Amino acid sequence: MARAATTSDACNAVAEPRRREILxxxxxxxxxxxxxxxxxxxxxxxxxxxxxxxxxxxxVRMRCDGRHKYxxxxxxxxxxxxxxSTEFEKFWQHQxxxxxxxxEEKANQGK
Amino acid sequence: MARAATTSDACNAVAEPRRREILxxxxxxxxxxxxxxxxxxxxxxxxxxxxxxxxxxxxVRMRCDGRHKYxxxxxxxxxxxxxxSTEFEKFWQHQxxxxxxxxEEKANQGK
DNA sequence: TTTACATATTCCGATATGGGTATCTATTGT
DNA sequence: ACAATAGATACCCATATCGGAATATGTAAA
Numbered sequence: 001m002a003r004a005a006t007t008s009d010a011c012n013a014v015a016e017p018r019r020r021e022i023l024x025x026x027x028x029x030x031x032x033x034x035x036x037x038x039x040x041x042x043x044x045x046x047x048x049x050x051x052x053x054x055x056x057x058x059x060v061r062m063r064c065d066g067r068h069k070y071x072x073x074x075x076x077x078x079x080x081x082x083x084x085s086t087e088f089e090k091f092w093q094h095q096x097x098x099x100x101x102x103x104e105e106k107a108n109q110g111k
Numbered sequence: 112m113a114r115a116a117t118t119s120d121a122c123n124a125v126a127e128p129r130r131r132e133i134l135x136x137x138x139x140x141x142x143x144x145x146x147x148x149x150x151x152x153x154x155x156x157x158x159x160x161x162x163x164x165x166x167x168x169x170x171v172r173m174r175c176d177g178r179h180k181y182x183x184x185x186x187x188x189x190x191x192x193x194x195x196s197t198e199f200e201k202f203w204q205h206q207x208x209x210x211x212x213x214x215e216e217k218a219n220q221g222k
Numbered sequence: 223t224t225t226a227c228a229t230a231t232t233c234c235g236a237t238a239t240g241g242g243t244a245t246c247t248a249t250t251g252t
Numbered sequence: 253a254c255a256a257t258a259g260a261t262a263c264c265c266a267t268a269t270c271g272g273a274a275t276a277t278g279t280a281a282a
Contacts, residue, residue: 075202082196091186113267
């Protein structure tokens with residue numbers, strides 16, 4: 001077996017930095033492909049392909065209007081990712097708290 | 112260019128489902144490799160390789176003790192991912208609110 | 223010092239990727 | 253009908269991947 005397909009999962013789709021840029025650029029604001037091409041300075045075929053991947057995993061939605069196709073990110077599809085990372089939130093909060101505490105102790109030594 | 116290396120980024124490292132399992136299994140609880148192998152029913156070389164990737168991007172920390180190596184997840188390395196997805200939180204909240212509202216309107220029609 | 227154990231590394235093969243370039247389709251304007 | 257425009261698709265290539273099997277390293281026990 002090889003690496004999992006980029007289209008197998010929101011996680012895999014989002015691993016590609018350009019796709020993250022696209023999602024950020026389209027907040028939930030609907031935009032035609034051409035605008036993405038210009039704004040992010042990517043080749044048009046590249047953008048089309050990235051959008052294809054994002055669409056297959058439900059991360060973007062598309063609406064046709066004549067020869068234009070309007071894309072917007074489907075934020076709900078990002079939530080599972082967010083939920084997964086939230087599993088670890090308590091841990092890094094502890095870590096950061098400890099770091100802060102040590103820093104304060106060190107500062108107090110100087111007094 | 113090909114697909115970005117799995118070791119190029121926490122995002123790419125985490126795209127692989129087994130690596131996510133490993134991170135979840137080790138909360139911040141320190142465990143030797145062998146325990147991961149047994150708990151997740153993976154081959155030992157596979158686990159070692161996954162741990163190598165996770166280590167390279169800082170998602171796990173390692174401590175040597177004799178012939179054992181203890182791994183634990185470094186939760187702080189997951190925070191950037193969490194922060195990125197949080198960017199979209201406001202959007203899915205809106206979406207879910209709309210869905211709920213429509214459902215309630217529909218329910219009220221029946222009265 | 224030989225043996226057993228814990229983990230890491232290497233080699234292989236099949237596969238999907240992303241960039242680039244060219245081309246195809248569909249819709250609009252003249 | 254024809255040209256122009258928006259977007260998708262097809263093709264090629266270099267590369268990294270994961271699994272599997274075998275082997276290597278390093279530590280501890282006999």
